[in-house]
Amino acid sequence: MRFFRAVPRVLTAQAADAGGLADLYWRAWEGCERHLDPRLVDEMMARLEEVEAWLRGGFEIYRVREEGRILAAVRCAFPASACVVDRLAVDPASRGQGLGRLLLEHALSRARRAGCSRVWSQVSPKLAAAGALYRRLGFREVAEAPLHRWGEPIRLLELRL
Numbered sequence: 001m002r003f004f005r006a007v008p009r010v011l012t013a014q015a016a017d018a019g020g021l022a023d024l025y026w027r028a029w030e031g032c033e034r035h036l037d038p039r040l041v042d043e044m045m046a047r048l049e050e051v052e053a054w055l056r057g058g059f060e061i062y063r064v065r066e067e068g069r070i071l072a073a074v075r076c077a078f079p080a081s082a083c084v085v086d087r088l089a090v091d092p093a094s095r096g097q098g099l100g101r102l103l104l105e106h107a108l109s110r111a112r113r114a115g116c117s118r119v120w121s122q123v124s125p126k127l128a129a130a131g132a133l134y135r136r137l138g139f140r141e142v143a144e145a146p147l148h149r150w151g152e153p154i155r156l157l158e159l160r161l
């Protein structure tokens, strides 16, 4: 445990957070096209209109904010009896302090409360930090899609609750 301050509060994002979330996704993925397919990076850098659409319905987004700046976020959707977790991102300046874990654990608690029997996610094998975080919280690889539309292989991950 590496928190030196009080554990940050994780709150549900509201419509007014859309701009801050779009900024976070831009900071989190900026420059990643140096080692990832630019189509993947482009999709992860969600635009304002896209984030606004998520917030209008269908998704729940959780975020940590400090002094008006969103430092980390994660998105959840609930198809069938599963929870799909994606769009996990931490501001590069705030990584390695437990925020990614905090948000993923929050998403898992939400999935348990919703009665989900499993949580799914996906990650590029090139994203070592993300892969390690998911494994640490108990996710297992259930499939690999070698020719994903982003031009990158993608690992499908599952956690049974």
Ligand SMILES: CC(C)(COP(=O)(O)OP(=O)(O)OC[C@H]1O[C@@H](n2cnc3c(N)ncnc32)[C@H](O)[C@@H]1OP(=O)(O)O)[C@@H](O)C(=O)NCCC(=O)NCCS
Pocket: 028, 086, 087, 088, 089, 090, 091, 094, 095, 096, 097, 098, 099, 100, 101, 102, 122, 123, 124, 127, 128, 129, 130, 131, 132, 133, 134, 136
């Ligand atoms: C992946 C990401 C969310 C991790 O956020 P973070 O706040 O830095 O992670 P945490 O500090 O909570 O670390 C939690 C665990 O993740 C793993 N981890 C985090 N950074 C790591 C790194 N650089 N290398 C290896 N493992 C790492 C460790 O297992 C760590 O647990 P430990 O500290 O108990 O060993 C962050 O790097 C990020 O936003 N990356 C870009 C976007 C991305 O990859 N999103 C996920 C797409 S599926």
